[in-house]
Amino acid sequence: xxxxxxxGSHVSVSEGALVLLRCNYSSSVPPYLFWYxxxxxxxxxxxxxxxxxxxxxxxxxxxxxxxxxxxxSFHLTKPSAHMSDAAEYFCAVSAWGGKLxxxxxxxxxxxx
Amino acid sequence: EAGVVQxxxxxxxxxxxxxxxxxxxxxxxxxxxxxxxNLGQGPELLIRYENEEAVDDSQLPKDRFSAERLKGVDSTxxxxxxxxxxxxxxxxxxxxxxxxxxxxxxxFGQGTRLTVV
Numbered sequence: 001x002x003x004x005x006x007x008g009s010h011v012s013v014s015e016g017a018l019v020l021l022r023c024n025y026s027s028s029v030p031p032y033l034f035w036y037x038x039x040x041x042x043x044x045x046x047x048x049x050x051x052x053x054x055x056x057x058x059x060x061x062x063x064x065x066x067x068x069x070x071x072x073s074f075h076l077t078k079p080s081a082h083m084s085d086a087a088e089y090f091c092a093v094s095a096w097g098g099k100l101x102x103x104x105x106x107x108x109x110x111x112x
Numbered sequence: 113e114a115g116v117v118q119x120x121x122x123x124x125x126x127x128x129x130x131x132x133x134x135x136x137x138x139x140x141x142x143x144x145x146x147x148x149x150n151l152g153q154g155p156e157l158l159i160r161y162e163n164e165e166a167v168d169d170s171q172l173p174k175d176r177f178s179a180e181r182l183k184g185v186d187s188t189x190x191x192x193x194x195x196x197x198x199x200x201x202x203x204x205x206x207x208x209x210x211x212x213x214x215x216x217x218x219x220f221g222q223g224t225r226l227t228v229v
Contacts, residue, residue: 090155098207
């Protein structure tokens, strides 16, 4: 069975600081991994995905994530936070058939 | 290109009443998903369609929930009767992948926020 664990339900950073959102996965097969962002009262928007090509994946809005098989991790980072980054972030693993299994989510707050 | 369209955006109903949600996926997307997102949680799959066929409905509470996808395009999710615990956001998503293509992106609609009182 596949699962995802996001460490920290809420992360707060100052504007311009590094953003680090943690995600660990469990999968018996090579996983497909995703990060989605959800703004208030909106659906989910894909930030980036890992599909077994490069282990460092670059996404939209300056975000990137690194797949580390030895650590079963897929942490999301951004060098410099912007106020507009405040949102809920979900890590997900794709099971057979494209079904996404989501983590609990991490709410990112950005302080001016 | 239009994205995934859902309606209504918000719905408030009394318990024991029926409710229906509608989804229009991205044109050409064969795979359609319905997810339920409880407050403060990640979305959880209710049902997945490949064209007209429901290929994964293992998490759909079949005593009160039903879904259909006529002609392999639009889809409707129904709850009858609704319970207080059904209050959640119902998200529809679509993708161009077929069965087994786990790496394909799913595109999400804005969701329907259901409140049962």
